[in-house]
Amino acid sequence: MEASRTRAAAAYFLFFFSLLVSHTLVSCASINQQGRNLLRFGADDPAGSSSNRGPSCSDGGRAMALTIRSAIQRRLLHEPSKSSGHEPERSSSSLPHWAIYTIAISGALIFVALAATAMYLLLSHRKKDNTVMPWSTGLSGPLKKAFVAGVPSLGRAELQTACEDFINVIGSSSECTLYKGTLSSGVEIAVVSTSVNSAKDWSDRSEEQFKNKISVLSRVNHKNVMNLLGYCTCDEPFTRMMVFEYAPCGSLFEHLHIREAEDLDWPTRLRIIMGVAYCLEHMSQLDPPVMPATLSSSSIYLTEDYAAKISDIDFWKGDKDAELRDEQSVVYRLGILVLEVISGRLPFSEDHGLLVLWASSYLDGKRPLNGMADPMLRPSVPDGDLAALCDVVRMCIGSDKEKRPGMGEVARQLRGVTALSPEQATPRDNPLWWAELEIASAVESG
Numbered sequence: 138m139e140a141s142r143t144r145a146a147a148a149y150f151l152f153f154f155s156l157l158v159s160h161t162l163v164s165c166a167s168i169n170q171q172g173r174n175l176l177r178f179g180a181d182d183p184a185g186s187s188s189n190r191g192p193s194c195s196d197g198g199r200a201m202a203l204t205i206r207s208a209i210q211r212r213l214l215h216e217p218s219k220s221s222g223h224e225p226e227r228s229s230s231s232l233p234h235w236a237i238y239t240i241a242i243s244g245a246l247i248f249v250a251l252a253a254t255a256m257y258l259l260l261s262h263r264k265k266d267n268t269v270m271p272w273s274t275g276l277s278g279p280l281k282k283a284f285v286a287g288v289p290s291l292g293r294a295e296l297q298t299a300c301e302d303f304i305n306v307i308g309s310s311s312e313c314t315l316y317k318g319t320l321s322s323g324v325e326i327a328v329v330s331t332s333v334n335s336a337k338d339w340s341d342r343s344e345e346q347f348k349n350k351i352s353v354l355s356r357v358n359h360k361n362v363m364n365l366l367g368y369c370t371c372d373e374p375f376t377r378m379m380v381f382e383y384a385p386c387g388s389l390f391e392h393l394h395i396r397e398a399e400d401l402d403w404p405t406r407l408r409i410i411m412g413v414a415y416c417l418e419h420m421s422q423l424d425p426p427v428m429p430a431t432l433s434s435s436s437i438y439l440t441e442d443y444a445a446k447i448s449d450i451d452f453w454k455g456d457k458d459a460e461l462r463d464e465q466s467v468v469y470r471l472g473i474l475v476l477e478v479i480s481g482r483l484p485f486s487e488d489h490g491l492l493v494l495w496a497s498s499y500l501d502g503k504r505p506l507n508g509m510a511d512p513m514l515r516p517s518v519p520d521g522d523l524a525a526l527c528d529v530v531r532m533c534i535g536s537d538k539e540k541r542p543g544m545g546e547v548a549r550q551l552r553g554v555t556a557l558s559p560e561q562a563t564p565r566d567n568p569l570w571w572a573e574l575e576i577a578s579a580v581e582s583g
């Protein structure tokens with residue numbers, strides 16, 4: 138916005154400057170022409186003028202003036218008349234008025250064009266440290282039209298009201314707190330706030346990571362990811378928040394491992410796996426790729442129709458976690474997630490240790506594969522589906538990292554098992570875009 142105002146001011150300045158230059162040049166041309174007329178008038182004056190001659194004029198000077206006058210009269214008598222159809226010969230020492238005006242205006246326009254070009258190049262290369270990259274969400278229809286300008290900056294007061302004065306806590310960690318909020322339209326949102334509550338404890342590095350997180354999330358445009366709706370920055374009281382869409386059916390972890398949660402049937406589990414795979418494939422194809430540092434049943438949330446939503450709500454990950462974001466590592470974690478969905482077992486438990494070690498006897502053929510399936514749905518699991526999924530798992534968790542398939546190949550293999558297209562794995566239409574429109578209108582009115 139500041140750069141746009143600067144460009145506009147520069148344009149106005151150059152416009153008025155060009156008018157000033159043009160006016161000055163034309164005025165000079167007019168004065169020059171008037172000067173020539175005065176000189177011509179003086180030459181034609183037979184008696185001369187004492188004011189023009191000056192006190193130093195002598196009789197010899199008067200004789201020279203008369204001689205010049207006689208020569209001019211003789212030349213005029215020999216020029217062709219107007220009636221002969223020929224134009225009188227113009228003096229080579231003077232230009233017509235239209236030529237003078239044209240030269241003046243053209244020179245001014247060229248100067249303005251060069252100055253405007255230099256100003257534009259200067260402003261376009263200025264560094265914009267406080268700009269968040271534009272984005273588009275994974276939802277369609279009116280939603281995309283609402284956010285053509287980029288990730289909106291939201292007010293703390295609106296979020297405080299939506300989250301019931303920040304008492305509706307639904308999760309927390311050492312670095313952030315997760316609140317559930319409800320907008321006036323009735324649509325729910327998830328608000329993540331940093332645990333830092335003082336500006337003196339928030340370093341420049343932290344601010345850089347916070348902006349980078351927003352920038353990275355804004356590049357992910359997929360329906361199977363928890364979309365970033367906005368962010369909030371405030372110095373008093375100190376606030377750094379991110380606002381996400383809310384998945385009302387809880388996490389995949391709750392449905393697999395908590396008794397009170399609703400059990401997931403086999404087709405629903407396949408749809409969840411497929412949604413995760415398609416989303417990871419999309420993220421791996423971005424330039425540069427954007428891969429989640431955390432991929433587990435706890436980071437996957439479910440919509441009203443039990444479609445998967447990958448979340449990445451942590452404020453940042455340190456440099457030590459950068460290696461977790463490479464594609465081969467994410468493929469490995471996806472293989473463990475598929476085992477967790479098939480078996481209904483924790484990735485690690487005190488009774489059975491690591492899930493991958495427990496499953497190795499089934500994957501190696503020492504035990505029948507059917508014994509891997511969750512006891513709650515074992516009779517309904519087709520043997521063909523189970524065998525094909527285990528083939529994919531073996532590729533994903535192979536000990537040789539370089540031989541693991543890419544996410545595109547994993548998604549293709551899983552689609553061959555589930556026969557689900559990307560459209561079938563994504564959430565059905567929901568009223569989320571009303572929430573975003575409300576946020577957008579609040580930003581515009583503010």
